[in-house]
Structures are given as C-alpha cells and as structure tokens.
Amino acid sequence: MLNNNLYTLVILLFIGCHSKAQKPIVTNEFAIQKTKDEWKTKLTDQEYYILREAGTERAFSGEYNKFYKKGTYSCKACNTPLFKSDHKFDSGTGWPSFDTNIKGNIGYSTDNNLRQTRSEIHCNTCGGHLGHVFNDGPKETTGKRYCVNSLSLTFKTK
Numbered sequence: 216m217l218n219n220n221l222y223t224l225v226i227l228l229f230i231g232c233h234s235k236a237q238k239p240i241v242t243n244e245f246a247i248q249k250t251k252d253e254w255k256t257k258l259t260d261q262e263y264y265i266l267r268e269a270g271t272e273r274a275f276s277g278e279y280n281k282f283y284k285k286g287t288y289s290c291k292a293c294n295t296p297l298f299k300s301d302h303k304f305d306s307g308t309g310w311p312s313f314d315t316n317i318k319g320n321i322g323y324s325t326d327n328n329l330r331q332t333r334s335e336i337h338c339n340t341c342g343g344h345l346g347h348v349f350n351d352g353p354k355e356t357t358g359k360r361y362c363v364n365s366l367s368l369t370f371k372t373k
C-alpha cells in the first residue's frame with residue numbers, strides 16, 4: 216500500500232513538472248547537434264532567438280516576406296534545403312508562406328503557446344525552429360500554409 220502511494224506520488228510529480236514546462240525542442244534526435252555556445256557563435260542574436268528558442272520575427276519585417284526570386288530556401292543554421300520558390304505564395308500575413316516543402320526535410324511537433332495548439336515546424340537535420348503550419352493555405356494546391364520566419368532561412372538562386 217505504501218509502495219503504491221509512493222509510486223503514484225512519483226508519477227504525479229513527474230507529470231506535474233512536465234505539464235508546466237514549455238515544450239522544449241528535443242535536440243538529441245537530430246544529425247547536427249551543437250551546444251548553446253556553438254550555436255551562438257554561428258547565429259546572430261535574432262537568428263538564435265528564432266531557431267533555437269522558437270521565437271517569431273515581427274510580421275512584415277523579414278527579408279523574404281515579399282520576395283519572389285526563383286531558387287531554393289534552406290535552413291539558416293545548417294543549409295538543409297527546405298522550400299522551393301515554386302512553393303511560395305503571398306499569404307498577406309507578413310511572413311514568407313509556402314504551400315508545401317521539400318519532403319522529408321521538415322519535422323513537426325505540437326506547441327501550446329499563445330493558448331492554442333499549433334503545428335510547429337522545424338528543420339529535420341538540426342532541429343532549428345522554422346515557424347508553424349496552418350490549414351488555411353491555397354485550396355487549389357495543398358490547402359496548407361507553412362508560415363516561416365525569414366530569419367530561419369537562407370536563399371540561393373537557381
């Protein structure tokens with residue numbers, strides 16, 4: 216009986232701790248792993264805030280918001296190709312928006328920030344946070360809107 220109660224208490228403590236904490240990006244499952252200091256030397260403060268702390272840049276502030284050159288968008292942190300310019304559309308939201316991605320290179324998780332459940336998207340190679348995916352994209356293609364921070368991306372022309 217005592218053992219059972221103790222067991223229950225341990226479980227409750229475990230659940231209690233984890234439900235309060237903001238869900239961190241799990242980093243040990245990615246091919247590229249760096250320490251906080253290593254990322255800080257590679258990324259600017261703003262890039263670190265977005266990619267490693269799941270921040271969001273101000274709407275309409277990003278360099279790729281109104282940007283329609285032909286080419287490929289890759290992860291700013293590790294150069295993995297993520298989106299093609301053919302996937303991009305003007306959503307009017309103030310962030311670069313894509314209706315699909317380069318298959319296999321993006322991972323998904325759920326976050327409950329802002330008191331709503333959203334699908335978080337990140338680079339599958341380094342775990343860098345990219346933005347979120349919503350279901351209000353163009354109906355004539357995928358219906359998806361990948362809403363991405365410009366600061367998470369780097370662009371190369373074809």
Ligand SMILES: [Zn+2]
Pocket residue numbers: 290291292293294295338339340341342343
């Ligand atoms: Zn990456």
